[in-house]
Amino acid sequence: MIHAENLTKYYHDLCAVDQIQFDIQKGEIVGLLGPNGAGKTTTLRMLTGYLRPSSGNIQVKGYNIEENPLEIKKLMGYLPESAPLYHDMLVYDYLNYVADIRGLDEGRKDKRIHTLADLCGISRVMHQPIGECSKGYKQRVGLAHAMMADPEILILDEPTSGLDPNQIVEIRDIIKRIGEEKTVILSTHILSEVEATCNRVIIIHQGKIVADGGMETLKQSAGGEYLIHLSLKNAEMSAVETELKSIEGVIRLERVDVNGGHLSVKLVCRSTRDIREDIYVKMKNTDWLLLELYQETQSLENIFRELTKEN
Amino acid sequence: MRQVTHIFKKEFKSYFLSPIAYIVISIFLLVIGWFFFTPFFLYDQASLRQFFILLPIIFSFIIPAVTMRLFSEELNVGSYETLLTLPVTFTDIILGKFLASVLFVAAMLVPTLTYPATVSLLGELDWGPVLGGYIGAVLLAASFSAVGLFASSLTRNQIIAFITGMVICFGLTLIDKMLFFVPRSILGVVGYLGADFHFQNISKGVIDSRDILYFLSVTFIGLYGAHLAMQRKK
Numbered sequence A: 001m002i003h004a005e006n007l008t009k010y011y012h013d014l015c016a017v018d019q020i021q022f023d024i025q026k027g028e029i030v031g032l033l034g035p036n037g038a039g040k041t042t043t044l045r046m047l048t049g050y051l052r053p054s055s056g057n058i059q060v061k062g063y064n065i066e067e068n069p070l071e072i073k074k075l076m077g078y079l080p081e082s083a084p085l086y087h088d089m090l091v092y093d094y095l096n097y098v099a100d101i102r103g104l105d106e107g108r109k110d111k112r113i114h115t116l117a118d119l120c121g122i123s124r125v126m127h128q129p130i131g132e133c134s135k136g137y138k139q140r141v142g143l144a145h146a147m148m149a150d151p152e153i154l155i156l157d158e159p160t161s162g163l164d165p166n167q168i169v170e171i172r173d174i175i176k177r178i179g180e181e182k183t184v185i186l187s188t189h190i191l192s193e194v195e196a197t198c199n200r201v202i203i204i205h206q207g208k209i210v211a212d213g214g215m216e217t218l219k220q221s222a223g224g225e226y227l228i229h230l231s232l233k234n235a236e237m238s239a240v241e242t243e244l245k246s247i248e249g250v251i252r253l254e255r256v257d258v259n260g261g262h263l264s265v266k267l268v269c270r271s272t273r274d275i276r277e278d279i280y281v282k283m284k285n286t287d288w289l290l291l292e293l294y295q296e297t298q299s300l301e302n303i304f305r306e307l308t309k310e311n
Numbered sequence B: 001m002r003q004v005t006h007i008f009k010k011e012f013k014s015y016f017l018s019p020i021a022y023i024v025i026s027i028f029l030l031v032i033g034w035f036f037f038t039p040f041f042l043y044d045q046a047s048l049r050q051f052f053i054l055l056p057i058i059f060s061f062i063i064p065a066v067t068m069r070l071f072s073e074e075l076n077v078g079s080y081e082t083l084l085t086l087p088v089t090f091t092d093i094i095l096g097k098f099l100a101s102v103l104f105v106a107a108m109l110v111p112t113l114t115y116p117a118t119v120s121l122l123g124e125l126d127w128g129p130v131l132g133g134y135i136g137a138v139l140l141a142a143s144f145s146a147v148g149l150f151a152s153s154l155t156r157n158q159i160i161a162f163i164t165g166m167v168i169c170f171g172l173t174l175i176d177k178m179l180f181f182v183p184r185s186i187l188g189v190v191g192y193l194g195a196d197f198h199f200q201n202i203s204k205g206v207i208d209s210r211d212i213l214y215f216l217s218v219t220f221i222g223l224y225g226a227h228l229a230m231q232r233k234k
Helices: A040-047 A069-075 A091-101 A106-120 A135-147 A165-179 A191-197 A215-221 A237-245 A276-284 A300-307 B002-017 B020-037 B049-067 B069-077 B079-084 B090-122 B127-154 B158-177 B184-193 B195-203 B209-232
Strands: A002-011 A014-024 A029-033 A055-060 A076-079 A153-157 A183-188 A200-205 A208-213 A225-233 A250-259 A262-270 A289-296
Touching: A002 A040, A014 A040, A014 A200, A014 A208, A029 A040, A029 A165, A029 A191, A040 A055, A040 A153, A040 A183, A069 A076, A076 A135, A091 A106, A091 A135, A091 B002, A106 A135, A135 A153, A135 A165, A153 A165, A165 A183, A165 A191, A183 A191, A191 A300, A200 A215, A200 A300, A208 A215, A208 A300, A215 A300, A225 A276, A237 A250, A237 A262, A237 A276, A276 A289, B002 B020, B002 B090, B020 B049, B020 B090, B049 B090, B049 B127, B049 B158, B049 B195, B069 B079, B069 B090, B069 B127, B069 B158, B090 B127, B090 B209, B127 B158, B127 B195, B127 B209, B158 B184, B158 B195, B195 B209
Parallel strands: A029 A183, A029 A200, A076 A153, A153 A183
Antiparallel strands: A002 A014, A002 A055, A200 A208, A225 A262, A225 A289, A250 A262
């Protein structure tokens, strides 16, 4: 569906995006992750044809962006960061204008606008100037604008910024629903958003792709470690250390907290072996009381921090 | 062409959504009405000569005020990005905005049609120069709109866009008044560059292809400049 090859963008001397390559298939929901200034927005802007790459090539459904920008723009719906729209236009007038430009015919237009108004929850503000809407409503109007012509590819730059928690859940549901048939690319720096909506993650750091893959493969590839948290009563740190360190697969043991006779420790383990049984067997022979035991797989947050550390 | 119409309609409508339109029209009618009618009875002639002499100077600061927001506002708010990712070309955008500006100026001229009507009641009015004058006014409006559009495409600051546009328009209007300072060898060329010189020809009722060509050229250069400025921003 989308094929990007050696995409590079320079702003004067500053290299914002450096030799990026990826292929996106139909029906994927791709999350573009990265710290501030990593090149997420620049990448999206190049995909939509707003910016011309300094070098490299983009093909969408076989169309080249240099030769057929109009055809590509017809396939895409784009919501720029913070939804910049005309402030003095009414929401309805604006959607009407977008529908005209997108070539919806008169009969279909009104129906489509109403469907989108319901979907995005903006029926209440249809007759307000966009500039007077709250940030969340602006964002929704932007989303309606992007989905106007029922595009095959939806590109969203930080779609949930400025929304309240309820709205975020709603928007994520909408994105997921669209993603069943369409291709969605969204950028964000909210990690839980990617975990909740995307089936593929591309992490960008300093203009380069540092990770690309499904959530599971990403978690496995990063480090190959997992954590076990233990909370014990009636136990001495030294004894715990000698007992548990002898279990095969434990790399490290760290004390987290001692508090009123409770001892909390963290075990860093190799992901090749599940050691929870061994812990139980060991503990049966002691008089420690187990208050808590839980396992934590590598979270996206850890992977993200690992990959985007400043060096 | 369909896209041009949509953009034109949107731009034309949004002129009347903000107070700028009403302010600009009021200032235009006040200024030109005052300066035209104050000496009118002293001349004791039933002609609109004075009106058309004033027009280029007044257009030089009114039209940049009309065009200043066309691109600058979009660049400032960021809606430029949403606009460019819709299926429209640069040419669609420029022509749509340009037509909106020209038609807005034409709408501004409509109330002044009462001047020839009034004058014709007072005396024998020669309608030829009046017709020529209005045709010239629309051509002049097109040229200055293109210049103003170009100025607006350069910056996200509307005030800078206004001043840049005004400086160029005033330059074009006044250049043939400054021929005194120009060496004799390039006198003809510089004189030919003056917008006022060509406009006064038409407003005498003489419609010469050279004058029309001049206005069309200025229009084209302005619009092409805006196109280049858009290209550069990519």
